[in-house]
Amino acid sequence: MRLIILLRASLVALLLLATNTWADPAVWRVSTGEDSELWLLGSVHYLREQDHPLPDVIERLYARADALVMEIDLDDLDPASIQTQFMLAALLPASSPLSSVVDADVYRLAESTAGSLGLDIAALARVEPWLVALTLMDLGMTQLGYRSDQGLEQYLLERAQRDRKPIYGLETVTDQVRVFDGLTPAEQEALLEQTLSELDSAGREMDELLTAWRDGSLATLTDKLSASFEEFPGLYETLVIDRNRNWLPELERLAAQPGRHLVVVGALHLVGENSVVDLLRERGLSVEPYALPDE
Template sequence: MRIRPLSQSLAATVLAIGLSFAASAAESAGTATEPPVQPDASASAPVPLLWQVSDDDNTVYLLGAFHLLKAADYPLSADVDAAFEDAERLVFEVSPEQIDDPSNTAKFLQAAGYADGGKLSDVLPSPTYDRLATVMGGAGLPMAAFDRFEPWFVSLSLLMGMAQPLGFSGEQGLDRHLMVRAREAGKPASGLETLEHQLGVLDGAPMDEQVIGLTELVEAPEEAARKLDELHAAWRGGDIEALERLAIDEMKEKTPETYRTVNVERNQAWLPQLRGMLDEAGEDDVMVVVGAMHLAGDDGLIEGLREAGYRVERICSACAAD
């Protein structure tokens, strides 16, 4: 039996539920996208990954996002709408101001380059490089345009190219949608970390894992597309256990260093900030929107807040109706 390395699905996980900036930047750095389709009012709302965390006077609504979504994923659940209305402010992985900075594409491309002046052809095995050139040629893209970029960037670009024809878009991601709503409602919005930090996480992936991931992607692109569909279906169904299985278990086993930097270290940096929102004086309620992967598992934010002694309850009318 052929075992599929985790790294093949890592790009899908990062784009979809791991790093908010990756979806936006990969889309901006690639080819032009179609205008977002209007939401389908007849579509069923996704089951929300929404938790209420509270102490004696404050509430944090913790919402698990999918960074690439489709028009059919809207409108959102009434539970999400109610939490949004109750929140005085919103907090995202990266602030809307940084996400909308017009210089982001240049920063993304700079981070994707080789600090030592290397080339993609220097790090990829020849068969992989030749196969990639064939894939790029079939898409009408010159291979020379990608030779100056590291494998992680090429993987994300390829996956974004696969995701767009399936209807996925970073502009339709849950975090982007709520950023727009917050601005329209006049609600303040901030970030848990900087754009530069997220770029560092992307660029810091071990080179051998980057190479394995890109090799698997060009050899079996249908597997990455299938993985994205599986993650999306689990998110739409509000299935936190399936997301843990798909996005965390294999990563912890096969690429523990990547799991540590993408998930564990960032969760550990965010927990004190969440506790500060709960412990501060006053009665301001906050909606915190992060990739769904950060909520799941023993290393997730939900478990971390439970262990800290806060009341943690899931808000899910659809779950109660089952």
């Protein structure tokens, strides 16, 4: 499912995207020297069992990489600790339950949607709207067969752990919690409302998004990830652009180090204006579409 954000590409960017279509998931190469190489690979966080095995280019990139870089270093994290951090940050006062902080129509839709997913809305009564949105999105994806534990990041994490490859993160769980918890009440309600409106078409949207991702169709990815978000530019700025900018120092540091680093982040961060690709280029780095040589 798409995040509630605007991903608006400029005319020039769209023309470039239209000519850069891979037969595999899109990859960019950041080069700063003969002994340093960094690859940027866009990820789809939710996959189904039937989506495996993954495209061969991913297996080959991983095999060539000396280290794996993800949005968060999941290697050192305890799932229970993550859940606790999110729940504590999203806890509403007993005097201000969810039903009192969102529009009545939005609450009724959240209640019926939660029920259809097997969850009593009472379980979310003291949860801020942003976490309600994430919870319902996750439940909806699971019902459709899409699961985060089948996703690209989890697959590569387990590979790297077995192979004892170094694993780095561009941000911490605390950073992610702060981003969502820092949304204004209006932005949180917008996030929830948009999530609820998209659940009915989530299966079709995910199928189309996954096809575009596997084919490396950047124009389609940009279109899918930007549709219907024009009303929420502030949300896009907070959830995507600000994080892209925050990642730059670490990406520049890794790009300057000897070795090959495979960077795997949500595809959303690599397309459109103010993408990681564009921001690295603005900093003077060479970032070009990359195709692995034939074996």
